Amino acid sequence: MNVLITGASRGIGKSIALEFAKNKCNIIGCAKSDFDGLSDTKQRVNALGVDCYIDLCDITKEDDIRQFILYATNKIGCIDILVNNAGISYIGLLQDMSLSEWNEVISSNLTSAFLMSKYLIPQMLKNQAGHIINISSVWGNVGASMETAYSASKGGLNSFTKALAKELAPSNILVNAVSPGFIDTEMNKSFDKEDLNAIFEEIPLGRSGKTEEVAKLVYKIATSDYITGQIITIDGGWT
Numbered sequence: 588m589n590v591l592i593t594g595a596s597r598g599i600g601k602s603i604a605l606e607f608a609k610n611k612c613n614i615i616g617c618a619k620s621d622f623d624g625l626s627d628t629k630q631r632v633n634a635l636g637v638d639c640y641i642d643l644c645d646i647t648k649e650d651d652i653r654q655f656i657l658y659a660t661n662k663i664g665c666i667d668i669l670v671n672n673a674g675i676s677y678i679g680l681l682q683d684m685s686l687s688e689w690n691e692v693i694s695s696n697l698t699s700a701f702l703m704s705k706y707l708i709p710q711m712l713k714n715q716a717g718h719i720i721n722i723s724s725v726w727g728n729v730g731a732s733m734e735t736a737y738s739a740s741k742g743g744l745n746s747f748t749k750a751l752a753k754e755l756a757p758s759n760i761l762v763n764a765v766s767p768g769f770i771d772t773e774m775n776k777s778f779d780k781e782d783l784n785a786i787f788e789e790i791p792l793g794r795s796g797k798t799e800e801v802a803k804l805v806y807k808i809a810t811s812d813y814i815t816g817q818i819i820t821i822d823g824g825w826t
């Protein structure tokens with residue numbers, strides 16, 4: 588199986604790459620600028636005995652995506668599983684946000700999933716098989732204060748997932764989303780110890796989630812033949 592993962596240079600995307608590699612899948616991964624992080628992923632994936640190809644690709648740019656998919660299919664062949672993982676957060680009051688900041692969040696977190704899917708679905712249709720797994724967020728389900736654009740992008744990604752699942756089910760292509768709560772990654776590096784303790788008090792399991800825990804869930808979904816159109820939350824009981 589060949590798995591394409593966006594944002595594979597660190598955090599959740601890197602753990603997803605390693606989880607699939609442990610299960611003997613070949614990996615193709617991209618990031619926008621973090622080539623060192625991608626190279627580390629490649630080294631660790633190769634050490635597990637499977638192929639890994641990496642490249643820089645800004646998923647907000649259609650031309651980058653087209654080139655990356657061409658590179659991917661030349662190197663590895665058809666993509667069986669697409670994981671739309673890369674994304675950015677934005678914390679701040681809505682009225683202080685500029686239009687370009689809004690557009691950056693929506694194109695990174697939502698339009699990117701459209702473009703990646705658009706260019707990979709034809710291969711999956713040929714195979715009459717495939718999985719698209721979108722990494723959403725609990726804020727896409729319930730909304731977060733100071734994260735309106737982020738919540739809107741992930742809420743949009745949830746609806747995108749449900750609609751596309753219905754569109755592609757007759758072709759045996761399964762589309763799902765994973766909706767993590769608070770996961771220990773660089774995305775949350777701005778929180779200090781006091782913030783973290785306050786958050787952990789609200790989480791019934793009393794801790795942040797691990798990237799490996801999200802990755803295991805993504806792998807399970809990708810190995811199921813009868814789950815589609817679902818938004819699966821992994822948040823320690825938080826929401």
Ligand code: NAP
Pocket residue numbers: 593594595596597598599600617618619620621622644645646647672673674675676695722723724725766767768769770771772773774775
């Ligand atoms: P992270 O540590 O900040 O990593 C983000 C990854 O996405 C990096 O590899 C980054 O590479 C890449 N990326 C960002 N913008 C990109 C672009 N325009 N083009 C290509 N790659 C891009 O984030 P994370 O915490 O692992 O989050 C991964 C996903 O999980 C995101 O969609 C996020 O919204 C979601 N999520 C995270 C949490 C959490 O608590 N961490 C909770 C819920 C959902 P570069 O540095 O090179 O840009």
